[in-house]
Amino acid sequence: MPAYQIIISIFLIILSALLTVVILLQQNREAGLSGAITGAADSFLGKNKRRSAEAKLAQITKIVAICFFSLALIASVLITLFS
Numbered sequence: 032m033p034a035y036q037i038i039i040s041i042f043l044i045i046l047s048a049l050l051t052v053v054i055l056l057q058q059n060r061e062a063g064l065s066g067a068i069t070g071a072a073d074s075f076l077g078k079n080k081r082r083s084a085e086a087k088l089a090q091i092t093k094i095v096a097i098c099f100f101s102l103a104l105i106a107s108v109l110i111t112l113f114s
Contacts, residue, residue: 033113039106046099053092058085 035109036106039102039109043099043102043106046095046102050092050095050099053088053095057088057092
């Protein structure tokens with residue numbers, strides 16, 4: 032196995048683990064409807080803090096997912112070309 036395949040495989044494993052962790056860190060969105068029905072209210076600061084953390088996690092998820100799929104596409108093209 033060539034060195035570039037090993038390096039790409041290692042990066043794909045790292046990115047897949049990172050993507051899994053970032054997705055699992057995101058909060059469940061189903062709680063919003065039950066909170067609205069039961070009348071649960073958060074303070075203004077609590078809502079904004081959660082939104083900013085959720086927004087950062089969503090942005091990180093998008094970046095890691097794009098990197099993962101781009102690297103997977105590059106790996107498949109390289110393997111096809113050099114095999």
